[in-house]
Amino acid sequence: MAATFFGEVVKAPCRAGTEDQEEEEEGRRETAEDREVRRQLARKREVRLFRRQTKTSLDVSLLEKYPCSKFIIAIGNNAVAFLSSFVMNSGVWEEVGCAKLWNEWCRTTDTTHLSPAEAFCVFYHLKSSPSVFGSCARKNMQVTLLTCRHVTDYKTSESISSLHSPFLKALKTQNFKEPPCCSLLEQPNIVHDLPAAVLSYCQVWKIPAVLYLCYTDVMKLDLITVEAFKPILSSRSLKGLVKNIPQSTEILKKLMTTNEIQSNIYT
Amino acid sequence: MASRYDRAITVFSPDGHLFQVEYAQEAVKKGSTAVGIRGTDIVVLGVEKKSVAKLQDERTVRKICALDDHVCMAFAGLTADARVVINRSRVECQSYKLTVEDPVTVEYITRFIATLKQKYTQSNGRRPFGISALIVGFDDDGIPRLYQTDPSGTYHAWKANAIGRSAKTVREFLEKNYTEDAIANDSEAIKLAIRALLEVVQSGGKNIELAIIRRNQPLKMFSAKEIELQVTEIEKEKEEAEKKKSKKTT
Numbered sequence: 001m002a003a004t005f006f007g008e009v010v011k012a013p014c015r016a017g018t019e020d021q022e023e024e025e026e027g028r029r030e031t032a033e034d035r036e037v038r039r040q041l042a043r044k045r046e047v048r049l050f051r052r053q054t055k056t057s058l059d060v061s062l063l064e065k066y067p068c069s070k071f072i073i074a075i076g077n078n079a080v081a082f083l084s085s086f087v088m089n090s091g092v093w094e095e096v097g098c099a100k101l102w103n104e105w106c107r108t109t110d111t112t113h114l115s116p117a118e119a120f121c122v123f124y125h126l127k128s129s130p131s132v133f134g135s136c137a138r139k140n141m142q143v144t145l146l147t148c149r150h151v152t153d154y155k156t157s158e159s160i161s162s163l164h165s166p167f168l169k170a171l172k173t174q175n176f177k178e179p180p181c182c183s184l185l186e187q188p189n190i191v192h193d194l195p196a197a198v199l200s201y202c203q204v205w206k207i208p209a210v211l212y213l214c215y216t217d218v219m220k221l222d223l224i225t226v227e228a229f230k231p232i233l234s235s236r237s238l239k240g241l242v243k244n245i246p247q248s249t250e251i252l253k254k255l256m257t258t259n260e261i262q263s264n265i266y267t
Numbered sequence: 268m269a270s271r272y273d274r275a276i277t278v279f280s281p282d283g284h285l286f287q288v289e290y291a292q293e294a295v296k297k298g299s300t301a302v303g304i305r306g307t308d309i310v311v312l313g314v315e316k317k318s319v320a321k322l323q324d325e326r327t328v329r330k331i332c333a334l335d336d337h338v339c340m341a342f343a344g345l346t347a348d349a350r351v352v353i354n355r356s357r358v359e360c361q362s363y364k365l366t367v368e369d370p371v372t373v374e375y376i377t378r379f380i381a382t383l384k385q386k387y388t389q390s391n392g393r394r395p396f397g398i399s400a401l402i403v404g405f406d407d408d409g410i411p412r413l414y415q416t417d418p419s420g421t422y423h424a425w426k427a428n429a430i431g432r433s434a435k436t437v438r439e440f441l442e443k444n445y446t447e448d449a450i451a452n453d454s455e456a457i458k459l460a461i462r463a464l465l466e467v468v469q470s471g472g473k474n475i476e477l478a479i480i481r482r483n484q485p486l487k488m489f490s491a492k493e494i495e496l497q498v499t500e501i502e503k504e505k506e507e508a509e510k511k512k513s514k515k516t517t
Contacts, residue, residue: 264346266344267330
């Protein structure tokens with residue numbers, strides 16, 4: 001037995017041979033059961049595509065009916081707030097479908113009846129210009145990704161206190177020829193999760209794609225973080241889509257006040 | 268590397284960091300902005316008020332607190348930690364007065380708070396206080412003071428400083444605009460504090476709280492109307508300055 005810094009007692013590894021063997025056998029017996037449980041959970045994983053209003057499921061082939069030239073993905077609440085107040089506010093966007101998933105790491109226990117209120121990904125397309133949207137058409141398509149990351153994940157040789165967060169960094173695929181609206185993400189920083197998966201797919205299939213990553217110190221919905229995405233409005237992919245910036249700023253402010261979660265921990 | 272050295276406060280990392288203290292400084296950045304300005308005859312504390320829930324009593328959400336008749340402080344960070352620090356400081360102020368028969372100096376009470384914070388960075392099983400504080404007041408010699416403490420237990424005297432969210436932006440504004448003219452008289456110092464806060468406060472005057480201490484006078488909290496008046500004056504001055512600029516160019 002050994003004591004740690006906090007005075008808690010921790011079992012030290014035993015050097016006696018016989019005790020070790022018994023423990024190993026016990027461990028092996030449990031692992032078989034664990035494996036079975038894990039297999040059953042894995043079978044329950046699912047990804048569903050459906051229309052929210054009618055709750056009818058959507059075949060992937062139906063989405064292929066919408067060819068598109070611009071595919072814009074926003075990941076995370078700040079990026080979504082930026083897109084919904086600046087881009088989706090100008091013009092009429094029609095909801096085409098939504099994608100839900102469930103795996104053993106999700107918090108909801110109900111696997112069969114996922115409520116429409118918990119949409120994980122909603123697809124919209126611009127009614128007036130149906131070429132803006134899409135999923136599978138690969139020719140002449142340009143992908144723009146927006147997401148946020150905490151500034152403590154940003155690795156730099158400068159001191160962190162000298163960083164002016166929030167700030168924007170870009171990462172693009174080889175086929176993306178346009179100059180990005182901000183400086184490129186330097187090494188050794190890496191991109192994680194969904195944006196990384198999308199960029200890798202685009203790089204492999206030679207689709208021009210760019211990721212705008214906002215490093216911020218406030219991960220919840222925040223006006224200053226959302227406004228850090230503004231330089232993107234001058235890019236070619238978003239230029240035609242944004243019409244009324246002052247009105248969008250007002251809508252963004254309203255969104256902030258309605259979504260403000262009252263937390264009294266920090267003052 | 269960080270993950271192995273950031274669980275216990277009493278462990279240094281190989282490159283000399285105390286990660287828990289640095290993480291506590293991140294907690295401070297989650298609190299709303301507070302700014303302190305030391306004038307010639309006045310000290311000003313301005314804070315960004317967080318919007319209060321509908322059913323919540325506004326008076327119970329306070330960022331500026333008096334520690335004694337002549338000292339007050341504003342904090343940013345964990346509310347509960349601030350309450351503990353403030354209570355202990357208030358007791359210390361009275362205890363000192365009863366023992367020495369003199370009111371505390373601003374530097375003394377700042378040092379007390381900083382020592383308290385430092386103790387928690389060297390103690391087994393405790394975490395540091397997640398607050399930074401701006402302490403202002405006048406000593407018996409009539410000199411205005413402004414001190415800032417942080418979770419590591421250090422304290423420094425400042426002419427003007429800001430803590431909490433967007434503190435960097437406010438500090439840069441102060442570095443540009445803190446001049447002898449700007450603090451020439453009391454109303455100018457008050458305006459400087461409000462202007463600094465308006466740089467980062469989203470909804471203008473109604474989300475600002477202000478407190479001042481004048482020499483030999485107790486703490487005064489500004490009412491919402493008084494702050495609105497100041498904000499309107501500042502906006503007028505801004506417009507006039509812009510008109511002058513445009514006239515010069517044409």
